[in-house]
Amino acid sequence: MKRSLTALLVAVCAPVFAAPTVVTVSGRRLLVNGQAFTIQGVDYSPTPVGSTVQNPSTNCSGPYQWWTDRPTYVADFPLIQKLGANTIRTYSLLNTNSQTSSVLQVLDQAQADHLYVVMGYFVSDFSNLSDPAIQTQIQNELLTSVNNYKNHPAVLMWVIGNEQNLNNGDNSAWYMFLNTLAGQVKAADPNHPVASVEGECPQGGCATTSFNVGNATVQADDSKMTHLDIWGVTAYRGKTFERLFQTLASSTTKPILVAEFGKDAYRDSVGREDQDMQASYIGPQWQEISANLSAATAGSADLIGGTVFEWTDEWWQDTADDCLTHGLQFLFSRPDDTLDPNYQTEWFGLASVSPIDAISNPAGTNRALRKSYTTLQGFWNPGGAAATGSGAGSFFSDTVHNYPNPFRIGAEATKFVALVNEAGTFDIRIYDAGGQFVTSFREDTTGAGRYEVNWDGHNHQGADVSPGLYIAKIHGHSPQHDETQYRRVVGVK
Secondary structure, X not given: OOOOHHHHHHHHOOOOOOOOOOEEEEOOEEEEOOEEOOEEEXXXXXXXXXXXXXXXXXXXXXXXXXXXXXXXXHHHHHHHXXXXXXXXXXXXXXXXXXXXXXXXXXXXHHHHOOOEEEEEEOOOOOOOOOOHHHHHHHHHHHHHHHHHHOOOXXXXXXXXXXXXXXXXXOOHHHHHHHHHHHHHHHHHOOOOOEEEEEEOOOOOOOOOOOOOOOOHHHOOOOOOOOOOOEEEEEOOOOOOOOOHHHHHHOOOOOOEEEEEOOOOOEEOOOOEEOHHHHHHXXXXXXXXXXXXXXXXXXXXXXXXXXXXXXXXXXXXXXXXXXXXXXXXXXXXXXXXXXXXXXXXXXOOOOEEEEXXXXXXXXXXXXXXXXXXHHHHHHHHOHHHHHHOOXXXXXXXXXXXXXXXXXXXXXXXXXXXXXXXXXXXXXXXXXXXXXXXXXXXXXEEEOOOEEEEEEEOOEOOOOOEOOOEEEEEEEEEEOOOOEEEEEEEEEEEO
8 A cells, every 4th residue: 555655754753762761860960870960951832923823913913833833843953963962951841642653643743853851841831839729730730741751752841830930939838739740740740850940030020030940938949858859940041051050050959050141142232143252151151051061070970961042033932023024023132241131031042033924824934053952063063064054065964855745735735844954045836747847936045053944735827736645846046056856735615
């Protein structure tokens, strides 16, 4: 029996690990299958231009959940792997038990691309965590998720809560409940550690301006947090962490994950994107993290690695505009940072995003890799840097895929996703099974990155095509390369 293209893709992307992963903590070290492991990761929450992770509003469709958008992560994960990353950190992957099958597909793809996944469970910042009913609801949802995914070899650890301290920082109920949750998760799954991430409030206005790691007043010290294995912290202090890691080492004996670090790419003083500026922060930040890794250094070194914030820009985060505008609202300001004190909330990506057609097709978003990507790649995967940019050996860095395939003519579009190495043109010509021209599309590529073209089943005159087999001729052209691929596309009613 002839298998569909989708079935063939699933077969190609079958898991590559032979056995379940056992992750443990020994002292301040993270061990994967008994070997010291350093997290080199990205915070992953890709959101297309025109979409939001929150409820929909004007020019914001949502809530967008990336784990149900297979074409996006199938295209992103190879670029993240080429970066030299070994991990993605997620924020609310465990909050949707109705979508377990979609999350398992994510884990399968991560495994195929040699990426581990930090499994995040988001706890509302303003929940009444003293309410037994709310505690029971959280416990049930979290433990159901843990049991759903605990045997998958792509799972690295569980993270409960993100920056809870900034709104519940003086609420001891949170830390008592967190320790209880951690104990329940470990009882259900003894093969993966449990962490929680603390946030830092640089400019005040939060319940606490700093981390509660080791704070006995709120019962966040080691003697009370008996089940929690790892503390995560998010920190934005400029090009240096200002002895943060030494302070944390004296506050807890647990290992530390730098769960967010980085810099936005917008520079106020010049009024535009400044990729060199962003890269000039991220490079020294990783060097400082690297100098304090427990896997490489004995003594007080307390870090198990870091996940950079973030993979792509998110145009929904600016509360002053809609999701079709790349806003300039800054998340916070550091007056002591003389180069660029303002941290623009929508500009943190290692990859920038731009709309294909933000009005008629808000889900279509292209990627362009910033200099910060190649800067980190120089630390994490020096050999891969030669395959990024105009020096690459081909126009396309991988096979162009399209999803879904088959697709329903008139009801949905099939999305062609191309990973390209350089500036040029990416065009697609669609032919029917008899070789007759149907329609065509073209995208200009501004540099290395991910580009998309959608076909909704219309011909060049705007009418629906008939169900059947079609051939896509995919052509990439630049001054350095000229490359053609072909895909079989099936349209159904």
